[in-house]
Amino acid sequence: MRMVLLGAPGSGKGTQAALLKQSLAVPHISTGELLRAAVAAGTPLGLQAKAVMESGALVSDEIVLGMLEERFGRADIGSGFILDGYPRNLAQARALDGLLGRLKLPVEKAVQLDVAEETLLGRLAGRAKAEGRADDNPESVKKRLTVYQEQTAPVIDYYAEHGTLVRVPGEGTVDEILARILAALR
Numbered sequence: 487m488r489m490v491l492l493g494a495p496g497s498g499k500g501t502q503a504a505l506l507k508q509s510l511a512v513p514h515i516s517t518g519e520l521l522r523a524a525v526a527a528g529t530p531l532g533l534q535a536k537a538v539m540e541s542g543a544l545v546s547d548e549i550v551l552g553m554l555e556e557r558f559g560r561a562d563i564g565s566g567f568i569l570d571g572y573p574r575n576l577a578q579a580r581a582l583d584g585l586l587g588r589l590k591l592p593v594e595k596a597v598q599l600d601v602a603e604e605t606l607l608g609r610l611a612g613r614a615k616a617e618g619r620a621d622d623n624p625e626s627v628k629k630r631l632t633v634y635q636e637q638t639a640p641v642i643d644y645y646a647e648h649g650t651l652v653r654v655p656g657e658g659t660v661d662e663i664l665a666r667i668l669a670a671l672r
């Protein structure tokens with residue numbers, strides 16, 4: 487299965503992707519994780535991305551696409567993949583289609599996790615305490631939700647137009663949501 491997982495910050499993409507990785511036996515590719523690893527390693531790319539990520543804005547399309555091309559160069563994606571955190575805008579959605587078209591590994595399903603805004607805010611506040619992520623402070627959270635509405639939400643329509651979109655309610659227990667996603671993939 488080659489899928490992208492869509493949803494607002496706090497919608498549970500990371501949690502579900504980790505479980506789907508086990509169920510589907512395919513790699514989980516998170517652009518946020520790749521970027522956080524680059525920041526932690528202090529690479530030139532990480533140094534460039536750090537402040538932008540902390541502010542809650544998007545890192546440049548060029549940087550993220552370069553990182554993704556490198557990741558998609560690895561052989562393990564032949565079995566499929568769960569892409570989490572990408573695409574974040576329409577230009578990225580088109581770039582991804584270009585890249586995967588060249589690799590002859592097009593996206594089969596785009597799963598949108600639908601979660602109410604109050605739930606997102608509650609989950610992000612909880613995560614800020616539990617994980618201490620630099621971009622889970624109140625100002626960055628606000629910015630990330632605005633960026634999501636303005637730039638990322640249009641990506642849902644993009645996949646609807648391509649006939650690959652499925653929408654899944656992202657509220658309930660982790661297991662209930664996982665079962666819904668697996669059912670939607672069938």
Ligand code: AMP
Pocket residue numbers: 495517518519521538539540542543544545546547550570571572573574578621630
């Ligand atoms: P995430 O872990 O997916 O919530 O991503 C954390 C942060 O990494 C985002 O707020 C962005 O600053 C950056 N980021 C992750 N994925 C992308 C992407 N596809 N395009 C641009 N920036 C990204």
